[in-house]
Amino acid sequence: MSGNTTITAGTLARPSSVLKRAGVPRVLVVMGVSGCGKSTFARMLSERLGCPLVEGDDLHPATNIAKMASGTPLTDVDRQPWLEQIGQQVAQWIGARQQGVVTCSSLKHAYRTTISGRHEQVCFVYLKGSRDGVGARLRERTDHFMPASMLDSQFATLEEPRDDEVVLELDASATCEDLLDAACAALRALEKEAGGDEATVVVDCVPADRAPG
Numbered sequence: 280m281s282g283n284t285t286i287t288a289g290t291l292a293r294p295s296s297v298l299k300r301a302g303v304p305r306v307l308v309v310m311g312v313s314g315c316g317k318s319t320f321a322r323m324l325s326e327r328l329g330c331p332l333v334e335g336d337d338l339h340p341a342t343n344i345a346k347m348a349s350g351t352p353l354t355d356v357d358r359q360p361w362l363e364q365i366g367q368q369v370a371q372w373i374g375a376r377q378q379g380v381v382t383c384s385s386l387k388h389a390y391r392t393t394i395s396g397r398h399e400q401v402c403f404v405y406l407k408g409s410r411d412g413v414g415a416r417l418r419e420r421t422d423h424f425m426p427a428s429m430l431d432s433q434f435a436t437l438e439e440p441r442d443d444e445v446v447l448e449l450d451a452s453a454t455c456e457d458l459l460d461a462a463c464a465a466l467r468a469l470e471k472e473a474g475g476d477e478a479t480v481v482v483d484c485v486p487a488d489r490a491p492g
């Protein structure tokens with residue numbers, strides 16, 4: 280846990296200019312290369328926010344899983360139906376004015392457009408990891424289909440989100456608890472800035488050590 284460390288959104292979480300302008304997001308897409316910590320963080324975030332979580336890997340066609348498990352990177356064509364499915368889930372949440380968290384590597388700018396449909400209430404939460412840091416996590420992980428040998432192709436494919444995308448960038452090397460606190464602090468700051476307008480995501484997102492019961 281973070282112990283005595285004082286966590287501020289500014290040190291670990293960096294909202295893009297467009298996110299600051301767009302205000303509080305409704306749907307959060309946790310993105311980054313394989314092994315950066317998406318599933319772990321997204322589970323904690325959805326629990327903290329009290330909203331549904333969809334694990335993007337569960338939406339892959341079986342052929343994609345088999346291909347990745349065999350150590351062969353996916354192509355744009357392989358990913359397209361998967362991205363569209365994730366985009367449909369996101370559109371459903373947006374249409375129903377519901378919060379949601381979904382994991383998806385979302386490696387390229389075009390993939391992110393497919394997922395968000397350019398909707399400004401869809402925020403990509405980018406877990407930015409170093410090659411060494413993510414590589415160490417992949418090598419230690421034993422219960423996953425994705426081999427550590429895919430690390431290079433994941434970084435080669437990655438187009439980092441730009442400041443003109445709706446993105447909250449987090450330093451993936453931090454502890455899960457610190458990441459969660461930093462993300463929530465950033466979301467609360469957006470909410471405050473928006474003047475507590477119609478509730479979207481944050482509201483009850485308080486640090487675990489200050490949460491009731």
Ligand SMILES: Nc1ncnc2c1ncn2[C@@H]1O[C@H](COP(=O)(O)OP(=O)(O)OP(=O)(O)O)[C@@H](O)[C@H]1O
Pocket residue numbers: 311312313314315316317318319320336382384416417419420423425451452453454455458
């Ligand atoms: N903040 C963290 N600090 C330390 N270890 C972490 C952190 N987040 C995740 N891990 C560990 O790193 C490994 C990779 O995490 P996780 O499976 O969540 O990554 P992922 O991005 O969802 O991977 P994939 O895209 O391949 O499914 C796991 O063993 C997990 O326990």
Ligand SMILES: O=C(O)[C@H](O)[C@@H](O)[C@H](O)[C@H](O)CO
Pocket residue numbers: 312313314335336353358384385386425
């Ligand atoms: O876009 C891709 O190359 C892949 O889909 C991967 O990133 C996986 O979905 C996942 O992250 C591994 O578990």
